[in-house]
Amino acid sequence: MKRFGLSSAERIKSKKIFEKIFTYGSTIFSYDQKIKANYILEAGNAGVKFAAAVSKKNGNAVWRNRLKRLLREAYRLNKQTLVEFSLKKDLSIKVVFLPHRLNQKDNKKICYDEIAPAVVDLMSKMTGAK
RNA sequence: AGUCCGGUUUGGGCAAUUGCUGUCAUAAAAUGGCAGAGGAAAGUCCGAACUUCCCAGAACAGGGUGCCGGGUAAUACCCGGGGACCGGAGGAGCAAUCCUUCGGUUACGGAAAGUGCCACAGAAAAAAUACCGUUCCUCAUUUAUGAGGAAUAAGGGUGAAAAGGCAGGGUAAGAGCCUACCGCAGUAAUGGUAACAUUACUGGCACGGUAAACCCCACCCGAAGCAAGAUCAAAUAUGGAAGUUUUUUCCAUAAAGGAAACAAAGGUGUUCUGCUUUGUUAAACUUCCGGGUAGAUCGCUGGAUUCUGGUGGCAACAUCAGAACAAGAUAAAUAAUUGCCGCCUGCCUUAGGCGGGUUACAAAAUUCGGCUUACAGAACCGAACUGCUU
RNA sequence: UGCCCCGUGGUGUAAUUGGCAACACGUCUGACUCUGGAUCAGAAAAGUUUAGGUUCGAGCCCUAACGGGGCAG
Numbered sequence: 010m011k012r013f014g015l016s017s018a019e020r021i022k023s024k025k026i027f028e029k030i031f032t033y034g035s036t037i038f039s040y041d042q043k044i045k046a047n048y049i050l051e052a053g054n055a056g057v058k059f060a061a062a063v064s065k066k067n068g069n070a071v072w073r074n075r076l077k078r079l080l081r082e083a084y085r086l087n088k089q090t091l092v093e094f095s096l097k098k099d100l101s102i103k104v105v106f107l108p109h110r111l112n113q114k115d116n117k118k119i120c121y122d123e124i125a126p127a128v129v130d131l132m133s134k135m136t137g138a139k
Numbered sequence: 140a141g142u143c144c145g146g147u148u149u150g151g152g153c154a155a156u157u158g159c160u161g162u163c164a165u166a167a168a169a170u171g172g173c174a175g176a177g178g179a180a181a182g183u184c185c186g187a188a189c190u191u192c193c194c195a196g197a198a199c200a201g202g203g204u205g206c207c208g209g210g211u212a213a214u215a216c217c218c219g220g221g222g223a224c225c226g227g228a229g230g231a232g233c234a235a236u237c238c239u240u241c242g243g244u245u246a247c248g249g250a251a252a253g254u255g256c257c258a259c260a261g262a263a264a265a266a267a268u269a270c271c272g273u274u275c276c277u278c279a280u281u282u283a284u285g286a287g288g289a290a291u292a293a294g295g296g297u298g299a300a301a302a303g304g305c306a307g308g309g310u311a312a313g314a315g316c317c318u319a320c321c322g323c324a325g326u327a328a329u330g331g332u333a334a335c336a337u338u339a340c341u342g343g344c345a346c347g348g349u350a351a352a353c354c355c356c357a358c359c360c361g362a363a364g365c366a367a368g369a370u371c372a373a374a375u376a377u378g379g380a381a382g383u384u385u386u387u388u389c390c391a392u393a394a395a396g397g398a399a400a401c402a403a404a405g406g407u408g409u410u411c412u413g414c415u416u417u418g419u420u421a422a423a424c425u426u427c428c429g430g431g432u433a434g435a436u437c438g439c440u441g442g443a444u445u446c447u448g449g450u451g452g453c454a455a456c457a458u459c460a461g462a463a464c465a466a467g468a469u470a471a472a473u474a475a476u477u478g479c480c481g482c483c484u485g486c487c488u489u490a491g492g493c494g495g496g497u498u499a500c501a502a503a504a505u506u507c508g509g510c511u512u513a514c515a516g517a518a519c520c521g522a523a524c525u526g527c528u529u
Numbered sequence: 530u531g532c533c534c535c536g537u538g539g540u541g542u543a544a545u546u547g548g549c550a551a552c553a554c555g556u557c558u559g560a561c562u563c564u565g566g567a568u569c570a571g572a573a574a575a576g577u578u579u580a581g582g583u584u585c586g587a588g589c590c591c592u593a594a595c596g597g598g599g600c601a602g
Contacts (some may be wrong), residue, residue, distance in 0.1 A: 085157090
């Protein structure tokens with residue numbers, strides 16, 4: 010596995026896994042309330058799977074695509090701690106990132122520096138809580 | 140030179156690092172090379188290709204289109220022309236208005252095939268039943284009024300719309316009743332492929348509006364849509380066939396057997412009950428066939444393709460030659476950061492220096508041809524107006 | 530991605546082939562009551578999602594846009 014890579018094997022693609030996460034998983038919010046994360050932990054099969062989901066109500070297609078790319082970029086550059094935690098405890102982690110108090114009306118142009126701290130904060134909360 | 144309107148084109152560039160999708164190279168892992176979002180990708184308003192269903196044809200129903208000619212695979216699209224309307228300029232005229240030219244808009248077939256509707260107001264809303272008024276006749280009397288009869292659509296008022304306009308003649312008063320001009324309708328000639336235009340003659344007018352009301356006429360249309368559809372195929376439901384093993388619901392038993400239930404067949408179009416005949420009864424396992432969910436592969440990008448040039452055509456477009464392959468994902472790639480140039484902008488201001496911004500509308504989802512809508516800035520073209528100069 | 534449907538006071542619904550936008554609940558004011566509720570009387574609140582067109586006249590007919598909702602293997 011590459012240090013800063015993000016291949017398709019590390020992403021969630023099945024509809025069933027999404028349903029599982031949203032019904033049984035737990036939710037945490039970032040310090041500035043911009044991003045939230047739904048995640049689920051299972052014993053065995055060490056590894057982390059990731060996805061970003063943006064609702065149609067938050068903005069138009071261009072805005073949604075941009076937010077998903079920024080979330081993916083922030084995760085890709087800062088995923089190291091989460092992967093090490095997973096390998097150490099032998100847990101399979103599945104995470105979905107969603108915008109909480111972000112929409113196109115208030116933030117027409119968003120950039121990487123606004124998203125990255127929130128994502129890092131969420132991941133440190135997940136590892137620290139266990 | 141500026142303002143405003145309309146139209147066309149364009150929709151920042153180069154490089155580095157990290158990462159994603161596709162593809163090519165090496166036997167594979169991995170590494171490297173190459174490529175990677177728009178003019179609207181949008182809305183889904185039209186038209187096609189393609190696929191499945193149905194397929195022998197015809198008719199009806201339903202839907203669509205609607206001045207004429209051309210273009211196209213096809214269209215509600217495009218090009219050219221005609222009519223009508225709007226705006227500007229110029230000219231003619233006392234004026235109404237008309238003519239010329241430039242630009243724009245136009246769902247623009249039929250109201251003498253038929254039906255419906257036209258609220259309120261008004262006498263009357265379509266075969267004019269005459270409200271006020273005008274005129275004549277008769278009768279009555281208070282002698283200028285009343286009653287009755289007749290003629291009259293010129294005038295009044297109502298309305299969105301009132302039965303050709305205007306002038307002269309005519310008349311009891313009036314009226315296309317007659318005449319000139321204009322409008323309208325018909326016929327003919329000329330020009331034009333045609334829509335239509337022009338001219339001449341005839342008719343005195345007969346024909347209010349509405350078809351984005353029903354309808355009539357002409358032409359066109361089978362339905363659904365890539366989540367179409369094709370192939371492979373875990374699972375699950377347990378459908379069918381074959382085989383093997385253990386074993387039999389009740390009664391009776393030495394054995395044969397009997398009963399019950401279920402299934403099939405028989406006579407009827409169907410159902411139920413009964414009858415007759417035949418067969419079977421429970422469980423497990425294996426194999427084959429069928430079925431087709433999760434998932435995978437195909438459909439999936441080389442095509443009514445793009446660019447350049449020639450030829451034909453007023454043009455849309457057609458055709459010929461040469462060159463080029465230009466995204467193909469599926470919880471869904473095309474991104475992040477940085478530097479330089481370009482552009483916009485603030486301050487200090489001679490050059491120049493310092494700082495900020497990097498953009499509008501918006502992102503492929505089977506593929507094309509249009510239409511419609513959104514759009515910062517830039518470039519070009521056309522028309523009008525204003526100012527200055529000649 | 531494709532297909533289909535709907536927009537009327539604050540809310541839920543009407544409006545017969547085009548002719549004054551109606552009703553209920555809610556809101557406000559007054560009366561009744563010591564006060565509130567209930568009851569009675571009265572009032573305000575839309576111009577029909579938006580923009581064009583047809584018509585003498587559009588909630589209704591036509592075209593485009595905007596918003597909301599539903600269906601599918």
